[in-house]
Amino acid sequence: MIRHLFTLMWNRRRANALLIVEMFLAFVVLFAVGSIGTTLWRNYRQPLGFTYTDVWQLNFTTGQQPRAEQFGTLQQLLARLRSTPGVEEVALSASNTPFSFNDSRSSIEMKDEKGKTKRSINNVNVYNVGPELPKVLGLKVVAGRWFDRSDVASGANPPVVIDERMQRAMYPDGESAVGKMFPFDKKEQRIIGVVSAYRTDGELQEPLSSVLWQILPTDTIFLPQSILLKVRPGSGAALEKQLADDVRRIGPGWSSTIKPLAEMHQSQMKQLLTRPILLGSMSFFLLLNVALGLFGVLWLNISRRRGEIGVRRAMGATAGNISRQVLGEILVLTTFGLGLGLLVAAQFPLLGVFSVQTSVYLTAMVLAAGLLYLLATVCALYPSRLAAGIQPAVALREE
Amino acid sequence: MNQFPTPATQPAPVVAAAEAVIQLTGIEKIYQTKTIETVALNHVNLSIQRGEFVSVMGPSGCGKSTLLSIMGLLDEPTSGTVAIDGRAVTSYSDRELAHLRNHKIGFVFQSYHLINDLSVLDNVELPLLYRSGVSGKERRQRALAALDTVGLGARTRHFPSQLSGGQRQRVAIARALAGRPEIILADEPTGNLDSVMGEEIMDLLLTLNRQQGATIVMVTHDEQQALKTERIIRFFDGSQVN
Numbered sequence: 001m002i003r004h005l006f007t008l009m010w011n012r013r014r015a016n017a018l019l020i021v022e023m024f025l026a027f028v029v030l031f032a033v034g035s036i037g038t039t040l041w042r043n044y045r046q047p048l049g050f051t052y053t054d055v056w057q058l059n060f061t062t063g064q065q066p067r068a069e070q071f072g073t074l075q076q077l078l079a080r081l082r083s084t085p086g087v088e089e090v091a092l093s094a095s096n097t098p099f100s101f102n103d104s105r106s107s108i109e110m111k112d113e114k115g116k117t118k119r120s121i122n123n124v125n126v127y128n129v130g131p132e133l134p135k136v137l138g139l140k141v142v143a144g145r146w147f148d149r150s151d152v153a154s155g156a157n158p159p160v161v162i163d164e165r166m167q168r169a170m171y172p173d174g175e176s177a178v179g180k181m182f183p184f185d186k187k188e189q190r191i192i193g194v195v196s197a198y199r200t201d202g203e204l205q206e207p208l209s210s211v212l213w214q215i216l217p218t219d220t221i222f223l224p225q226s227i228l229l230k231v232r233p234g235s236g237a238a239l240e241k242q243l244a245d246d247v248r249r250i251g252p253g254w255s256s257t258i259k260p261l262a263e264m265h266q267s268q269m270k271q272l273l274t275r276p277i278l279l280g281s282m283s284f285f286l287l288l289n290v291a292l293g294l295f296g297v298l299w300l301n302i303s304r305r306r307g308e309i310g311v312r313r314a315m316g317a318t319a320g321n322i323s324r325q326v327l328g329e330i331l332v333l334t335t336f337g338l339g340l341g342l343l344v345a346a347q348f349p350l351l352g353v354f355s356v357q358t359s360v361y362l363t364a365m366v367l368a369a370g371l372l373y374l375l376a377t378v379c380a381l382y383p384s385r386l387a388a389g390i391q392p393a394v395a396l397r398e399e
Numbered sequence: 400m401n402q403f404p405t406p407a408t409q410p411a412p413v414v415a416a417a418e419a420v421i422q423l424t425g426i427e428k429i430y431q432t433k434t435i436e437t438v439a440l441n442h443v444n445l446s447i448q449r450g451e452f453v454s455v456m457g458p459s460g461c462g463k464s465t466l467l468s469i470m471g472l473l474d475e476p477t478s479g480t481v482a483i484d485g486r487a488v489t490s491y492s493d494r495e496l497a498h499l500r501n502h503k504i505g506f507v508f509q510s511y512h513l514i515n516d517l518s519v520l521d522n523v524e525l526p527l528l529y530r531s532g533v534s535g536k537e538r539r540q541r542a543l544a545a546l547d548t549v550g551l552g553a554r555t556r557h558f559p560s561q562l563s564g565g566q567r568q569r570v571a572i573a574r575a576l577a578g579r580p581e582i583i584l585a586d587e588p589t590g591n592l593d594s595v596m597g598e599e600i601m602d603l604l605l606t607l608n609r610q611q612g613a614t615i616v617m618v619t620h621d622e623q624q625a626l627k628t629e630r631i632i633r634f635f636d637g638s639q640v641n
Contacts, residue, residue: 316501
């Protein structure tokens with residue numbers, strides 16, 4: 001019967017060309033949406049590596065204050081913040097704080113013993129953070145240790161903390177990175193610890209390897225302009241006003257903005273989800289059109305083929321056979337459209353388009369194919385029941 | 400010949416003599432709309448013996464085709480009993496009726512009813528598609544044998560649109576034969592053909608009846624062709640007339 005269905009549909013391929021094209025386009029759209037959706041879902045399921053509840057970000061600008069004085073003022077501000085009731089922990093950070101849409105990226109070159117580059121690790125997120133960061137964001141150290149007082153005078157090999165993704169990128173065979181040298185900017189640094197993750201770009205962005213350096217209190221070159229504050233649960237506008245007033249009072253000409261990370265997270269999610277949701281909505285309406293078109297064409301086909309259905313019944317087909325025939329035909333047409341679609345979709349992993357993992361494309365292909373078959377089946381259910389209900393004697397007489 | 404099924408509930412009663420391959424008893428067929436009631440068949444009692452070649456004649460609208468549909472289990476009578484091989488089929492399910500049609504009955508229609516998008520061979524294979532236990536190879540062999548019988552063994556890959564009317568009707572007969580049925584029901588098989596082609600088809604049916612012992616019931620308007628058959632049953636206004 002399957003051979004019969006394929007033969008029949010192949011012989012009717014010209015008459016059904018538009019349906020096949022429709023299926024092909026529907027598959028391509030589903031594949032695109034599926035690829036984006038799968039990527040987002042996979043990213044979302046990766047751990048962020050930190051918690052942002054009751055964490056505020058305080059960004060400040062130093063106005064016209066001479067640079068030499070800015071470092072001293074910052075220390076005063078930090079002391080004031082630490083002593084403010086309602087503030088539990090304070091950590092400095094460069095501007096690439098969580099959900100800020102700021103990033104600082106670099107490439108790392110892994111070299112062999114002779115100094116030749118073995119491979120490059122690209123798109124590494126680079127962070128300068130205060131040593132209090134784990135207390136503020138709950139970063140989890142999974143190997144080695146976090147920065148401590150002994151690292152302030154670490155000499156020739158400054159300490160660095162990396163995340164697990166970076167460790168896997170550097171040592172794919174599973175070797176621990178703790179104690180190893182980290183090749184960066186000609187000066188080798190010692191890896192003292194590994195944190196599970198620090199994904200400041202948020203859950204929906206592709207997870208990248210991360211490297212964290214400590215902001216030293218003695219540093220007079222780099223002035224961080226973000227402070228992350230762990231506040232007491234339930235803190236609100238009063239504390240926010242007090243902090244802003246403190247910044248103005250301590251830093252002449254300084255100004256600040258304070259935002260809860262939860263709010264920034266929500267805003268980032270909205271922003272990042274807008275395009276996929278728009279695309280998804282457009283795809284939904286497109287598929288709805290495809291479904292309605294398919295339903296209409298099938299219905300029309302049934303009324304045009306009443307004679308053929310009558311003959312099949314006369315030859316011994318049961319009502320169930322007729323129903324399965326109609327369903328089978330649309331599934332075969334779907335397979336033709338799907339075949340064309342898969343040819344196109346297969347080019348993406350083969351050519352490495354958009355640097356997306358092959359498994360994402362494969363998942364999207366399976367999802368798109370499954371959805372397309374489901375769509376075709378749902379659209380064919382009612383027409384197939386109509387076809388099964390045709391009285392053979394009436395259909396043959398009408399012919 | 401293949402066995403046909405009995406309903407899952409009670410075995411069907413034997414209602415007629417064993418030699419009657421089709422037995423119609425008190426058949427009535429009434430088409431009813433909201434305003435009109437049309438009596439297509441009025442209390443028809445008819446017995447078709449095994450190996451008989453019977454023609455059914457009568458003016459248009461007298462109920463010939465309805466009779467054939469009821470004999471072929473394509474339609475249900477309003478009242479009365481249809482028995483095939485002595486078993487009443489009244490309580491048969493759709494599946495059981497389809498099984499009977501597939502194994503016992505071959506249909507030939509006036510307008511051929513071939514599927515234009517299938518080759519001649521695929522058209523002839525059609526009844527065997529609905530028969531379980533027949534392999535693809537066997538299907539093909541049986542279809543080729545049926546096409547040889549009607550003299551179209553060289554046209555297997557043609558499509559219906561590439562054939563003449565007579566050839567199409569031969570394909571339709573081959574399709575009816577492929578399932579090796581005991582009964583062939585032919586509804587004006589020569590109605591769309593010129594006299595020469597009509598004769599060819601008639602000769603073919605006569606050969607099938609005489610050489611293969613097929614039971615044939617043929618609806619026709621052609622008196623000359625009807626005279627070639629063993630028995631003529633005449634209908635008028637839904638009733639059998641002598």
